[in-house]
Structures are given as structure tokens and as C-alpha cells.
Amino acid sequence: MKLVGIAGSVADKSYNRLLLKFIATHFSDTVDVEILDIQDVPMFNQSDDQTDSDAVQYLSHKIKQADGVIIATPEHNHTITAALKSVIEWLSFKIHPLSGKPVMIVGASYYDQGSSRAQLNLRQILESPGVDAIVMPGNEFLLGEVKEAFDDQHNLKDARTVSFLKETLEKFVKFVKVINTMNGPAEDDSWKSEDLEAHGKVETTIEGVNMHAADWVEQAAAKTNAATGDDYVKLDRGVLTVNQLNYFLNSMPMELTYADANNQFIYYNHNAEAKDMMAARTPAQAGNPMADCHPKRAIPHVQQVIHMLRTGKTDLFKLPVPGNGPEKYIMHYYQAMHDAKGDYKGINEFVLDILPIVKYYLAHTGQVLAKDPNAKADAISGASAKSADTKPDSVSGASADAVPEQPDEVSGASADPEPVEPEVDSISGASGNDN
Numbered sequence: 001m002k003l004v005g006i007a008g009s010v011a012d013k014s015y016n017r018l019l020l021k022f023i024a025t026h027f028s029d030t031v032d033v034e035i036l037d038i039q040d041v042p043m044f045n046q047s048d049d050q051t052d053s054d055a056v057q058y059l060s061h062k063i064k065q066a067d068g069v070i071i072a073t074p075e076h077n078h079t080i081t082a083a084l085k086s087v088i089e090w091l092s093f094k095i096h097p098l099s100g101k102p103v104m105i106v107g108a109s110y111y112d113q114g115s116s117r118a119q120l121n122l123r124q125i126l127e128s129p130g131v132d133a134i135v136m137p138g139n140e141f142l143l144g145e146v147k148e149a150f151d152d153q154h155n156l157k158d159a160r161t162v163s164f165l166k167e168t169l170e171k172f173v174k175f176v177k178v179i180n181t182m183n184g185p186a187e188d189d190s191w192k193s194e195d196l197e198a199h200g201k202v203e204t205t206i207e208g209v210n211m212h213a214a215d216w217v218e219q220a221a222a223k224t225n226a227a228t229g230d231d232y233v234k235l236d237r238g239v240l241t242v243n244q245l246n247y248f249l250n251s252m253p254m255e256l257t258y259a260d261a262n263n264q265f266i267y268y269n270h271n272a273e274a275k276d277m278m279a280a281r282t283p284a285q286a287g288n289p290m291a292d293c294h295p296k297r298a299i300p301h302v303q304q305v306i307h308m309l310r311t312g313k314t315d316l317f318k319l320p321v322p323g324n325g326p327e328k329y330i331m332h333y334y335q336a337m338h339d340a341k342g343d344y345k346g347i348n349e350f351v352l353d354i355l356p357i358v359k360y361y362l363a364h365t366g367q368v369l370a371k372d373p374n375a376k377a378d379a380i381s382g383a384s385a386k387s388a389d390t391k392p393d394s395v396s397g398a399s400a401d402a403v404p405e406q407p408d409e410v411s412g413a414s415a416d417p418e419p420v421e422p423e424v425d426s427i428s429g430a431s432g433n434d435n
């Protein structure tokens, strides 16, 4: 998380700047704090507008880029310093980089109040119109007796103070995430427009043939006078007969599925009978709209995956399917297909047991599989604690929280050993238990 720190002091030697430096170095594993100087910011004077000056623009740019702001305020005369107030006036006069920005206030002073009155005043200033910062309620850090607080290495001496500071900082990090999510773009639910019923059509849609017909392939072939048998088909890198195409595709070591841009399942390679397939399919399913091929609970996941591929959010989506024990590690890959112009043409889904490849690699490089003590996932089943409680759809392998972001490539799926009784998915038809 990227934060900027502003010390409200222009003194050459400032305890508040020292406090920010301590936060930046001591908690660098939690936050990335960049300290901004205000020494060069001219005193606010609206008659001599310096909004476009380098000093003011530098601050504004850095604040806008940051996820949040930490202001370390001294206390002068029971309030904030003139320098800090002047900066805030520049940043609320014609530009408003603090608007909606999560802010944390800390402060150090000579005496035991730890700039408490200044901090209180600063909250009011930051929440005033034109500034409109979002100051974290409470979560105060008041460093009193500051002259005795740091050691020669500029580290805070008192361990309790350090752990209290850590606590307030961690709370602020959570606060920043909440605020930035709140400020962020509305959840993109455009995926809901993915029509898995294939009501639409694309230039290759074979109209006038019932998509649900068990002999859709035969009807569609007749309707289009499709090439068959020893008819030659010109491909972009060769000429094959239809028979040769079948030999070639059916000998692939993975199960292939072609779903077009209209979300119609129009082809799969016949490299095994359904009962022996990793994701069982039957000829009667060819032609079906995608909606027919997935259990109801998987539909939103499938829509999100397809939409990511259609909109180019990703070109390849990978998903391990659980429940295949230690002897197999079945992966579903969803590859977006595009024409020469880059237009989306559908999904090439290929299903593969990658364990033989892993074993071959290990054997031929003299290596063995070892458990990674830090791994979140079980090296054998690939289960992660997280996915343990969300029953994945063993057909598409998706678990409730696995989609849409790229699921954890290792776990993605549930280690839940007990067989999942999935409804048969007519596209992948995968059931972790079939094998």
C-alpha cells in the first residue's frame, strides 16, 4: 500500500518528520511511505496564486497517486503550525487532492499532550469543505515528551509505544482499503450480460437447427453442406481432409472444447469415451447453449470467466479441478480465441492432467516434489484452507470465490476429499469422481 507522509513542520530538525521516517523504515513491510517536504511551499496568498508552482503541484500529484496520507503534526500554540495550514489552504483553494483521501493523523510534541490539541484541530480542518479528506475516526497516536522518545539511531525507544503505533497503522491500512473500495468504481457486473442461452447469433451460427437436438451435429452438417470424410479443408497452415482433422484432434493428449462467441458449444474432440474422460462429454451435447452445460450454481462463475475472456481482461483462465487425489492433477484451461483483426471468436477449453508432465520433469531433472512449509495449498490435492469450505463446481472446477480473478493456480479448488456429486455438465461434464 502506497502512503505519503507529510510532516507539518518546516524546522530543519523536526521530531514529527523523525516520527514519519521511523514509520517509513520500521513498518516498510506493511506500508510504503514516501515523505513529502513542505519547506518549499510558499505561504498561502490567494492574491499571488501559486497553485501551479512546482512545490504545490508536486504535493498534489503525490497525494493523488497515494492510497492514503499520514500527517504528523506538531503543536504550536495549541494548534497546527502556520506552515501546515498554509499547505492545506493551497490544496483546497483551486485544487483538491485530499478530497475523499483517507488520512491518518499522528503527532509529537515536547510536552505530554503529544500535540493532542493540534490533532483535534487538524481533524476539523481536514473535514472542512474544499479539503474533504476522510480522516480515520479515533485511532489517535500522540507522542509526548518527544525529546526523550528517540534513541541515537532515531528509533523509538519504548517498545509499547512502537507496538501501539503498529496497531494504529494496521487499523489505518484496513481503513484505507475500505475507503478506496468505497471510492472505487462501482462493481463491474457487466458479466451478467453474458447470455449462456446463446439467444444471439454470430456469423457462423447455424440457424434453423435446434441447439438441443441430440443429432445437432448431423443436422447442422446437412444444413451447411459441411465437408466430411475425405473432403479437403484448407487451413491457414495446411490442407487436411476432414478425416485427417479428426485423427489429429482426437489424438491430442488433452480434451478440447470449442464454444463460439455466441456461447454455443459446437465441438469437442473425441479422444476417449465419456466414461473415461476427465470432463465427460457426449455427442448429444454438441450444439447445446452453454447454459445447458453447467449446473445452476456455476452459471455466474461461467459468465464471469467468459466475459473476462471476451473483454480481454485475460486471454487465459486456468482452473484446477479438485477431488482427483494424489494420482492426478486435472487442469481446465480456457483460452480466448481471436481472428486476425483481434475480434473475440470464442473459447478453446482444454482439459489436461498435468501430473505426468510434472513427474516427467522431476524425474528427468533429478528432483522430487517437496512440501512447501509456507504453501497455502496441500502439495498433493492442491487444496487450500480457503477453498476447503467452498464446494467447487467439479464440472467447471469453479468455487464460489474462485472467479472472476485468476484463482490461486495451486489451490483454486477444494481439497475436500469426499466426492462431490455434481450434476453432469454437458460441456466439461467433469466429475472429480468419474475417474
Ligand SMILES: Cc1cc2nc3c(=O)[nH]c(=O)nc-3n(C[C@H](O)[C@H](O)[C@H](O)COP(=O)(O)O)c2cc1C
Binding pocket: 009, 010, 011, 013, 014, 015, 016, 017, 074, 075, 076, 077, 078, 079, 108, 109, 110, 111, 113, 114, 115
Ligand atoms: C511557536 C511554538 C509554539 C509551540 N506551542 C506548543 C504547544 O502549544 N503545545 C506543545 O505541546 N508544544 C508546543 N511547542 C513545542 C513543540 O511541541 C515542539 O517545538 C515540537 O518539536 C514541534 O515539532 P517539530 O519538532 O516536528 O517541529 C511550540 C513550539 C513553538 C516553536
